[in-house]
Amino acid sequence: MARQAEMRNAIVAGAAGFIGSHLCDALIRRGFHVVGVDNFQSGRPDNLKHLAGEANFRLVNADIIDPLPLALRADVIFNLACAASPPHYQADPVHTMMTSVVGTRNLLALASDLGARFVLASTSEIYGDPLRHPQKEDYCGNVNPIGPRACYDEGKRAAETLSFDYMRAAKVDCRVARIFNTYGPRMRADDGRVVSNVVTQALSGSDISIYGDGSQTRSFCYLDDLVSGLLALGFHSSPVRTPVNLGNPSEITVSELVQTVLELTGSPSRIVYKSLPVDDPRRRKPDIALAKELLEWAPKVPLRKGLTKTIEWFASTRHEWDRVNTLVPAMALRGLNGAGEEAAL
Numbered sequence: 001m002a003r004q005a006e007m008r009n010a011i012v013a014g015a016a017g018f019i020g021s022h023l024c025d026a027l028i029r030r031g032f033h034v035v036g037v038d039n040f041q042s043g044r045p046d047n048l049k050h051l052a053g054e055a056n057f058r059l060v061n062a063d064i065i066d067p068l069p070l071a072l073r074a075d076v077i078f079n080l081a082c083a084a085s086p087p088h089y090q091a092d093p094v095h096t097m098m099t100s101v102v103g104t105r106n107l108l109a110l111a112s113d114l115g116a117r118f119v120l121a122s123t124s125e126i127y128g129d130p131l132r133h134p135q136k137e138d139y140c141g142n143v144n145p146i147g148p149r150a151c152y153d154e155g156k157r158a159a160e161t162l163s164f165d166y167m168r169a170a171k172v173d174c175r176v177a178r179i180f181n182t183y184g185p186r187m188r189a190d191d192g193r194v195v196s197n198v199v200t201q202a203l204s205g206s207d208i209s210i211y212g213d214g215s216q217t218r219s220f221c222y223l224d225d226l227v228s229g230l231l232a233l234g235f236h237s238s239p240v241r242t243p244v245n246l247g248n249p250s251e252i253t254v255s256e257l258v259q260t261v262l263e264l265t266g267s268p269s270r271i272v273y274k275s276l277p278v279d280d281p282r283r284r285k286p287d288i289a290l291a292k293e294l295l296e297w298a299p300k301v302p303l304r305k306g307l308t309k310t311i312e313w314f315a316s317t318r319h320e321w322d323r324v325n326t327l328v329p330a331m332a333l334r335g336l337n338g339a340g341e342e343a344a345l
Contacts, residue, residue, distance in 0.1 A: 007075035007235075011035045011116075013064050013107060014080035016043025018186045019121070019179075019226065023078060024048070026227050028056050035072060039063040041095070042083040046320070047186050064103035065095070068110055076234060077111050079104060080121040082156075086149065086277070087192035093151035100155030104162050112171040119234040120163050122243060124180040124284060125153045134251075134285035137178070137243050147279040160243060167241065175233045175240050180247025180286045184223030184306060185313035189321030195220065195307075198258055199314050200321060202267035212276035214255030219285045221248035222306035225299035232295040240294065247286035248299040260304065264311055 010027050014020040015036025020043065027034050028051075036048065036059045051057045060069060064081050082099045083089040089096040104120065111118040127135045128143035143153045163174040183195040190196075201208045229246040258271060291297045314321065 007032070007117075009033045009035075009074045009076075011037060011072060011074040011077045011107075011110075012080065013037045013078065013103070014043060014082065014121075015059065016040060016045060016047050017080055017084075018047070018184075018188065018191075019182060019223065019230075020078075020080040021047035021186055022184075022223055022227050023080065023230060024051065024057065026231060028054065030231075032056065034058070035060060035074065037062050037064065037068075037072075037081065039081075041092075042085075042088045042188070042191075044186075044188065063099075064106055065098050068106055072110065072114075074111075074114055074116045076117040076119065077107055078119045078121070078230070078234065079107050079159075081107075082121075082152070084123070084152070085188075085191040085193050086152075087190070089152040090148055093148075096151040097155045100152075100159040101162070104159040108162060108166045108172055108174075112166065117173045117175070117234065118163065118166070119175045119177065119230065120159055121230070122160050122176050122178045123152070123156045124178055124245070124247065124286065125149070126157045126160065126178065127281075127284075128153060129279060129281045130283065133283050134249065134287045135245070136287040137245055137290055144279050148277075149279045164241075167239075173239060175236070176243040177230055177233050177246045178243050178286075179226060180221055180245065180284065181218045182221050182223055182226045182247075184310050186223075187310070187314075189314070194218065194254060194257065195310065196314075198261045199265075199307075199311055202261050202265040202269050203311070203315055203318065205267060205269055207272045208258055208262075208269045210254055210258060210271055210273050211280065212254075213273065214258070215253050216276070216280070217251045217253050217283045217285065218257070219248050219251045220257070220303055220306070221246070221299050222301035222303075222309075225301050229291065229295065229297050229299075232297045233291075236295060242290070244291050244294065245286040245288050246291060246297075247288065248303075249286055249288055250303060251283075251285040252303070260307060261311070264304070264307055
């Protein structure tokens with residue numbers, strides 16, 4: 001089994017995304033040569049502009065659905081390549097599904113050819129609107145396979161199946177992370193996620209939209225904690241033959257999140273209530289006992305501290321996102337918004 005000390009080259013698919021770009025930074029800090037792959041469907045070039053001229057980073061503009069460049073080499077491959085917020089993954093649901101299925105298969109085949117470890121960024125969305133609370137890795141979920149969110153939910157479920165099939169066939173050492181709601185700098189203002197929506201609306205003084213009555217819950221994990229969890233899973237010394245939940249188990253309601261953001265920003269924004277999107281989960285909280293035992297990992301950043309950093313970042317980049325702020329409620333009115341997982345990535 002390859003150890004991190006023996007690994008020098010990494011591929012990060014979805015490198016220009018919110019989580020992917022921070023993962024590239026963390027790998028480079030660890031001394032890796034990183035090849036970032038992205039088709040920029042939802043990833044942003046600005047997320048990687050600070051790596052221009054970095055000797056240990058190379059960017060490849062490619063879609064993992066297509067045949068991958070033959071010259072790619074890696075000891076470990078991280079697959080974060082998929083639009084992860086409802087407005088983005090529902091904009092082209094067929095491509096979303098194929099990214100998780102065909103794209104994951106292509107990366108697994110590459111990992112098999114190279115003898116590389118494979119780390120899949122899966123999602124808490126595979127639990128759907130859960131009937132078990134909190135969600136533990138052995139829960140099979142409650143997913144609507146024909147609903148508007150299914151392209152993402154079922155795509156990730158299929159990606160997990162492929163990963164474990166490759167592992168059972170002794171072709172690839174696979175690791176699967178089920179990522180719960182993640183937030184922090186480099187989130188897109190127009191991604192339709194609850195944190196980015198609420199923060200940008202509060203900073204601009206716009207009405208803050210709550211979908212449903214605000215009693216639905218989420219568990220928000222700060223970006224730095226999530227990346228450390230991905231690295232802990234990816235470089236664990238032994239095979240990991242089960243998905244591992246990565247998220248913050250501190251559960252709060254959407255209404256509580258909104259009140260915290262209003263307090264931290266001092267915003268005069270009003271709250272308006274709108275219909276809950278189709279299949280939007282009512283409760284979401286990870287059971288992270290396995291991550292604690294296996295990886296000795298647990299999130300460290302309190303919500304208020306993480307939100308303060310996120311608010312500061314959005315405030316410092318207001319000139320970039322202010323022009324799209326009016327698009328957020330417009331997308332929501334089309335039923336595309338929700339307190340969906342990221343992901344993520």
